[in-house]
Each structure stands twice: as C-alpha cells, then as structure tokens.
Amino acid sequence: MKSHELMQEIFPVLQQRFPNLTLESNGLHVAKRQLVDVARYLRDELGFNYLSSVTAVDYPQRGVIDVVYHFYRISGGPELVLHVEVNRNAPVVPSLTPEFGSANFQEREVWDMFGVKFEGHPDLRRLLMWEGFAGFPLRKDWHEAYYEEEHKPYSSRFPKGGQPVMAEERTPLRDNIRLPEGWLAQDFSYDEADLALYQRMLSANRDPNKPLKTDEMILNLGPHHPSTHGVLRLAVRLDGETVQHLEPVFGYLHRNHEKIGERNTWMQNIPYTDRLDYINGMTNNLAYVIAMEKLLGWEVPERAEYIRVIMAEFMRIVNHLVATGFFGNDVGIYMTASLYGLEERELILDLFEAASGARMMFNYMRPGGVAADLPEGWIERALALVEDRLPRKIEMMQTMLTENEIVKARSVGVGVLSPQEAISLGCSGPVLRASGVPYDIRRAEPYSIYDRFDFDVAVRYGGDAYDRIRVRFDEMWQSLRILKQALRSIPAGPIQAKKLTPLLKLPAGEAYGRIEAPKGELGFYLVSDGSANPYRYHIRATSLINLGALSQLTRLAKIADVVVILASIDLTMGEVDR
Amino acid sequence: MYGWGVVKTLGIAFYHFVLTYVDEFRFKGKRRSAEALAQRQSAYGSGAFTVEYPQERLTLPERSRNLPFLVIDAETQQTRCTACGICVQACPVQCIWIERATDPETGKPARYPAAYHLDVSLCMGCGLCAEFCPFDAIKMDQHYEVASYTRPGFRNLQELSKPESYHAQIHPTAYAEEQARKAAKAKK
Numbered sequence: 001m002k003s004h005e006l007m008q009e010i011f012p013v014l015q016q017r018f019p020n021l022t023l024e025s026n027g028l029h030v031a032k033r034q035l036v037d038v039a040r041y042l043r044d045e046l047g048f049n050y051l052s053s054v055t056a057v058d059y060p061q062r063g064v065i066d067v068v069y070h071f072y073r074i075s076g077g078p079e080l081v082l083h084v085e086v087n088r089n090a091p092v093v094p095s096l097t098p099e100f101g102s103a104n105f106q107e108r109e110v111w112d113m114f115g116v117k118f119e120g121h122p123d124l125r126r127l128l129m130w131e132g133f134a135g136f137p138l139r140k141d142w143h144e145a146y147y148e149e150e151h152k153p154y155s156s157r158f159p160k161g162g163q164p165v166m167a168e169e170r171t172p173l174r175d176n177i178r179l180p181e182g183w184l185a186q187d188f189s190y191d192e193a194d195l196a197l198y199q200r201m202l203s204a205n206r207d208p209n210k211p212l213k214t215d216e217m218i219l220n221l222g223p224h225h226p227s228t229h230g231v232l233r234l235a236v237r238l239d240g241e242t243v244q245h246l247e248p249v250f251g252y253l254h255r256n257h258e259k260i261g262e263r264n265t266w267m268q269n270i271p272y273t274d275r276l277d278y279i280n281g282m283t284n285n286l287a288y289v290i291a292m293e294k295l296l297g298w299e300v301p302e303r304a305e306y307i308r309v310i311m312a313e314f315m316r317i318v319n320h321l322v323a324t325g326f327f328g329n330d331v332g333i334y335m336t337a338s339l340y341g342l343e344e345r346e347l348i349l350d351l352f353e354a355a356s357g358a359r360m361m362f363n364y365m366r367p368g369g370v371a372a373d374l375p376e377g378w379i380e381r382a383l384a385l386v387e388d389r390l391p392r393k394i395e396m397m398q399t400m401l402t403e404n405e406i407v408k409a410r411s412v413g414v415g416v417l418s419p420q421e422a423i424s425l426g427c428s429g430p431v432l433r434a435s436g437v438p439y440d441i442r443r444a445e446p447y448s449i450y451d452r453f454d455f456d457v458a459v460r461y462g463g464d465a466y467d468r469i470r471v472r473f474d475e476m477w478q479s480l481r482i483l484k485q486a487l488r489s490i491p492a493g494p495i496q497a498k499k500l501t502p503l504l505k506l507p508a509g510e511a512y513g514r515i516e517a518p519k520g521e522l523g524f525y526l527v528s529d530g531s532a533n534p535y536r537y538h539i540r541a542t543s544l545i546n547l548g549a550l551s552q553l554t555r556l557a558k559i560a561d562v563v564v565i566l567a568s569i570d571l572t573m574g575e576v577d578r
Numbered sequence: 579m580y581g582w583g584v585v586k587t588l589g590i591a592f593y594h595f596v597l598t599y600v601d602e603f604r605f606k607g608k609r610r611s612a613e614a615l616a617q618r619q620s621a622y623g624s625g626a627f628t629v630e631y632p633q634e635r636l637t638l639p640e641r642s643r644n645l646p647f648l649v650i651d652a653e654t655q656q657t658r659c660t661a662c663g664i665c666v667q668a669c670p671v672q673c674i675w676i677e678r679a680t681d682p683e684t685g686k687p688a689r690y691p692a693a694y695h696l697d698v699s700l701c702m703g704c705g706l707c708a709e710f711c712p713f714d715a716i717k718m719d720q721h722y723e724v725a726s727y728t729r730p731g732f733r734n735l736q737e738l739s740k741p742e743s744y745h746a747q748i749h750p751t752a753y754a755e756e757q758a759r760k761a762a763k764a765k766k
Binding site: 152153154156157158159160161162164166167264265267268269270271272333336340343346347350353354355356357358361363371372375376381384385388389396399400403404405406407408500501502503 | 676
C-alpha cells in the first residue's frame with residue numbers, strides 16, 4: 001500500500017470526527033488548534049502510535065511555514081503525513097511532546113531552525129545553535145557566512161572563472177558576515193548561552209519528597225571525553241553517584257547540512273550524505289536515492305537492486321562490528337574488541353573500495369541504479385568473506401562480548417527501556433528491537449528487493465544495554481544470511497537504466513523515503529519545486545532521535561553506567577549534529 | 579562455572595597474540611614480499627593486519643580515487659578539455675573554476691579552456707566531475723601522498739595535466755573500455 005492510498009482510506013474516518021480536516025496531494029492538512037486532538041485520535045483510535053519525523057518547510061511567498069509530521073503504525077505500513085500551516089511572522093503550534101516523546105528534540109530543532117514556537121513544550125531551547133544566536137538558519141531569507149548565490153552551480157565558476165578566489169579569502173571576519181544590529185563582541189558572554197541549560201538542569205525531575213536534603217552537583221561529561229564517541233556533552237545532575245537528570249548538549253559539529261543541501265543540486269547532495277553518519281556511507285546514499293526515486297518514479301534495474309542490498313547488508317555488518325567493538329571499550333575490554341571489529345571492517349571496506357573507489361565517502365548510489373558495476377572477481381571475494389571468514393570472526397566477537405562475566409556485570413539490567421517508552425520516544429533500529437518491538441522497515445514497509453530474501457527480524461526482550469548489544473550480533477547473522485542469498489543469485493544486466501545529468505530535475509512534489517539503516521530508521525524528506533535544486537531537504541537522523549531516549553534511560557542510574565548506556569545506543573555525532 | 583566467560587575471552591586474545599607471529603614462519607621470512615602482503619590483507623590473512631607503511635605499500639584497486647587530473651590526449655598532445663563546464667555543474671563543493679578561451683580569429687568562444695583552476699584544499703574527491711565528463715578529459719588520480727608544507731591552494735591547467743599514458747597505466751580496465759567505445763564511435 002502506498003502512503004496516499006492509506007491516507008485516502010483513513011480520511012473519511014477522520015473527517016467524521018474532524019470536519020475541518022482536508023486531504024491534499026501531499027497529505028492531510030489540519031488546523032493548529034486541532035492538531036493535538038487529531039494526533040491523539042490517530043494514536044489511540046487508529047493505531048498510529050509512532051511519530052517518526054517532525055520538520056517544517058518555509059514558504060516566504062505564501063507567508064507560511066508548513067510544519068510536517070510523519071506518523072506510522074508500529075505494526076507496519078506506509079506513513080501518514082500531517083501538515084499544519086502557520087503564519088510565518090508569528091508561527092505558533094501546539095506541542096506534541098507531552099503525547100509523543102520523539103517530538104522533543106525535533107520540535108526543538110524546528111524552533112531552532114525555523115523559529116516556530118511550540119506551545120506546551122517543556123523545554124523549548126535551541127538544539128543545534130547556541131542560545132543567543134540571531135536568526136533562524138533554515139528560513140529561506142537567512143544567508144550563511146560564506147553566502148555566494150542562492151543555488152549551485154555558482155555563476156562565477158564558469159565561463160569566466162579565470163580569477164579564482166580561495167574559500168579562506170572569503171572569511172566571515174572580513175565582509176561576508178551579518179551581525180545583529182547593535183551587537184558588540186565585548187557584550188557577549190558564554191555564560192548567557194549556558195544559562196538556560198543550567199536552569200533546566202536544576203529544575204527538571206526534582207523530587208519534592210526527597211527524604212534526605214543532600215547536596216546535588218552538576219557534572220559535565222564532554223564535549224571532549226573518550227567515551228562520548230565524538231563531541232557530545234552530557235550535563236548530569238548527580239545526587240551522590242545517582243543521576244537525577246541528564247541533558248545531552250550537542251551541535252558542536254553542526255554545519256547546517258540541510259541548508260547546504262538546499263543550495264546544492266539534487267545530484268551534488270549524494271556525496272554529502274556520506275558525511276552524515278560517516279560509518280555508514282552506503283546506507284545514507286541508499287536512503288537519499290530511494291527518496292529521490294519516489295519523486296522521479298523511476299524503476300531500478302534488477303542487478304542494481306541486488307548490488308544495493310549487498311552493499312547495505314555489508315554496511316550493517318560494518319556498523320555493528322564497530323558498535324559492539326566500541327561498546328567493549330566502554331565496559332573495559334579496552335581496544336581489544338574494537339580492533340578485532342575494525343580488522344573485519346577493513347576487509348569489507350576493501351570490497352567497497354574496489355567497487356566504489358573510496359573506503360568511507362563512497363558516493364556510490366545513483367537515482368535509477370548505482371554508479372558502477374562490480375569489478376571482476378568481486379563476488380568471489382565477497383563470498384569468501386561471507387561464507388568463510390566473517391562467521392568465524394563474528395562468533396569470536398560474540399563470545400568475547402556476550403559471554404564475558406565482566407561485560408554482563410556492567411550491562412545486564414542497565415538502562416532498561418520498556419517497549420511503550422521505546423515507541424513513544426521514537427527509538428528505531430536495534431534500540432527499539434532490543435526492547436521487544438519487532439519493527440524492521442525491511443519487513444514493515446519493504447523497500448528495494450528485501451521482500452525476496454529469507455531472513456528474520458532480530459528481536460530481544462530485555463530492553464537493557466546487554467540486549468542492545470546481543471540484538472546487534474543477531475542482526476549480523478541475519479545480514480550474513482541475506483548476503484549469502486544475494487551474492488549467489490545476483491543476475492547479470494544493466495546497473496543504470498537512465499542517462500543521468502548533473503542538473504537532474506525532479507518533478508514538483510514531496511516525498512519521504514526511509515530505509516532500515518544499521519542504526520535505525522533513516523529518512524529523507526524531500527520537497528521539490530521542479531528545479532535542479534531541492535526546495536527542502538530534511539534528514540530524519542537516526543542517531544539524533546535515539547539520543548532522545550538517553551535522558552530517560554539514565555534516570556536514577558549510576559554515573560558509571562551512563563557511559564555504558566550511551567555506548568549501547570550507538571551514536572555518530574556527524575549525524576546527530578548534521 | 580562463573581568466570582568461564584572471562585577465561586574464554588582471554589583465550590581469544592591469546593589466540594590473536596599467537597597468530598601475530600605465525601606469519602613470520604608461514605611465509606618463511608618473506609613476510610614483506612608482494613604476494614605475502616596480498617595474502618595477509620585478504621580474507622585468508624590471519625596474523626597482524628597492519629601494513630608497515632612506507633616500507634610496505636598496498637596496491638590500490640583500479641577505482642580508488644582522490645584528486646582529479648586532466649588528461650593530455652596522446653594523439654594531439656593537447657588537453658582533452660573542451661571547456662564545456664559540465665564538471666563545474668557537477669562539482670558539489672564548487673572547487674573548479676574554468677575560463678573559456680576565445681578563438682583569436684573569429685572572436686567566438688573556443689572549445690578549449692584559457693584557464694582551469696582547481697582548489698585542491700576544497701576538493702572532496704567524490705569523482706562526480708570524472709563521472710559526468712563526456713570527453714574523458716578529467717579523471718581521478720591515485721597519487722595519495724599529497725602532504726605539503728604550505729597550503730596547496732589552486733592547481734592550474736598545467737599542474738593538473740597528466741599524459742594519457744598515465745591514465746592508461748592506473749586505470750587499465752577503464753582505459754580499455756574507453757578505447758573500445760571510441761573505436762566503435764569512429765566506425766559509425
């Protein structure tokens with residue numbers, strides 16, 4: 001079933017209850033005063049209990065900001081899209097955070113990037129920029145420091161590019177920066193930027209009936225800390241060793257990927273997606289081209305589909321080897337397990353390099369196929385790895401990490417996430433499946449050719465850090481199963497059906513393409529106005545939304561367990577910060 | 579038995595430790611030869627995985643890419659670039675700057691560049707320029723030792739140009755396909 005068919009089916013039911021609701025080509029449109037009621041009705045009566053993505057699109061010509069919600073049924077099926085259009089000059093929308101925990105970070109992001117106020121949000125601070133930042137970066141009239149032109153390719157490059165200017169000569173400290181009126185550098189203090197955070201830290205989750213009046217302390221883990229896996233800062237309020245409240249602070253790697261994406265052409269975005277979750281370039285590519293193909297309506301040749309599946313499953317093994325290996329780092333098998341994992345990863349990266357030319361920044365998928373056919377002997381090399389070496393090595397790592405009593409002591413029963421919470425917080429991938437929710441997009445809404453392969457959805461029921469690691473090992477075994485089938489049955493044939501041009505134009509409209517990336521649901525929400533550049537390019541970043549569960553998971557945990565819980569979620573900061 | 583898992587883990591680590599020294603015997607002292615290196619780095623390798631760079635060097639796969647270069651045609655000894663600007667359209671970071679030449683006789687735009695600049699400090703090596711070039715004029719290089727004491731900045735037409743024989747040497751399969759395509763086109 002397609003998304004618009006689902007919405008046509010749902011619409012009459014909804015209209016009886018909410019007569020003002022309208023169904024348009026891009027989804028259901030709802031008035032903002034009805035939004036919370038509609039969302040509640042969708043969740044409680046119609047089963048759309050998974051709020052996957054919240055984002056916004058700016059339309060300055062019409063003077064509106066369109067806030068977009070994507071809902072799913074956790075039992076499977078396509079997405080239901082809800083639009084709320086608000087006045088661009090004073091945008092206010094009721095918050096869904098009290099109902100759906102997954103809206104928390106995403107609404108904060110929309111506030112940060114578009115300036116939409118969410119009434120009733122418990123903690124509406126900026127998410128990626130700092131408090132005190134002037135302007136809303138994803139609005140169409142906001143220009144970045146190195147602004148040259150609205151869209152690439154820039155006219156200065158050709159045909160009169162004889163006098164090139166180096167990027168560093170256009171530094172923001174010369175003339176290419178816009179400061180707020182009356183802003184003086186000496187008046188700015190960094191304390192101001194952190195004030196809102198510390199106020200939040202002191203007030204959140206306070207127990208008024210605490211029996212002992214003990215002193216609490218606020219501790220900052222990071223931004224530079226060996227176990228935060230990147231530049232992530234965790235502000236923790238501690239009572240003794242017990243975590244009372246934890247607030248992740250991030251945005252240190254923020255480069256406004258989505259704004260860059262809107263300047264780029266559709267084709268130029270493919271190499272940029274590699275740099276989101278830099279461990280998993282192939283699946284990032286795949287999610288983006290699948291979203292593009294939804295708009296283009298293109299068919300993909302058989303061989304290309306097989307190549308895509310093979311690459312995606314190898315990528316999943318790579319990610320889980322890294323995730324489980326580095327989990328070992330954080331529970332005390334320092335560097336041993338992670339280096340064993342990296343060793344196998346090297347061999348898989350050799351395969352990727354032979355096919356795509358790069359070891360991490362692949363730039364391999366294309367709308368309508370892949371960039372290049374597999375080189376000679378590739379399948380044999382891959383089969384040697386899949387049938388002989390990887391099973392041995394994965395088993396070795398599994399023994400090392402799941403049977404070891406020290407690992408068990410550190411992770412069993414630590415950071416338990418109940419299935420209800422996992423769904424409400426919008427967790428996806430291994431984090432969701434370790435809590436006993438067998439939701440895998442490869443089965444729930446099959447994309448590519450996953451419906452042809454025989455594999456099981458890995459699921460564990462403990463919901464703790466230990467099960468989150470075990471479920472990753474289960475998934476590696478399932479990936480090996482898929483790889484064996486795909487590598488043996490890959491047909492010959494073309495790998496690209498269409499002739500691509502750099503200025504490929506996509507038909508006007510909008511699409512949401514999602515795949516089961518190794519870390520969870522990776523979605524690309526694309527809006528096209530029919531030109532060669534995206535009008536809106538939004539990424540439903542897996543790591544960001546899984547990170548939203550951290551505050552819940554670490555409540556009343558011990559400070560030493562925070563590190564273990566964080567490692568069991570498996571984040572890449574390049575994707576969190578975008 | 580409690581503690582058996584820890585013993586197993588230590589056993590795995592010890593097994594890896596022993597394997598590190600097995601290669602010396604396996605290849606009978608020729609551990610650094612090209613064949614031994616290829617085997618050590620394949621799915622059948624078992625010992626230490628590290629490569630003793632720069633004494634040992636891995637052979638790069640044909641498609642391995644980092645920075646682009648311009649091909650000088652073997653027949654005409656001129657650059658193949660026709661200054662069409664397609665690489666500029668494709669370049670995600672917009673690090674290519676081309677000035678189209680004017681024909682000295684007619685004063686019309688000519689089919690060769692007057693200037694070609696590439697900001698190597700900005701180039702991300704994605705290879706889209708080479709993929710979309712309809713004249714096989716720009717190709718991806720495999721020369722990876724590009725560290726320098728100063729910021730490299732722009733490379734001009736001369737610095738970017740490399741002979742066709744170099745392209746044929748590093749991309750044997752792709753070059754053969756290219757030649758076959760050209761031969762088929764000439765036949766028509």
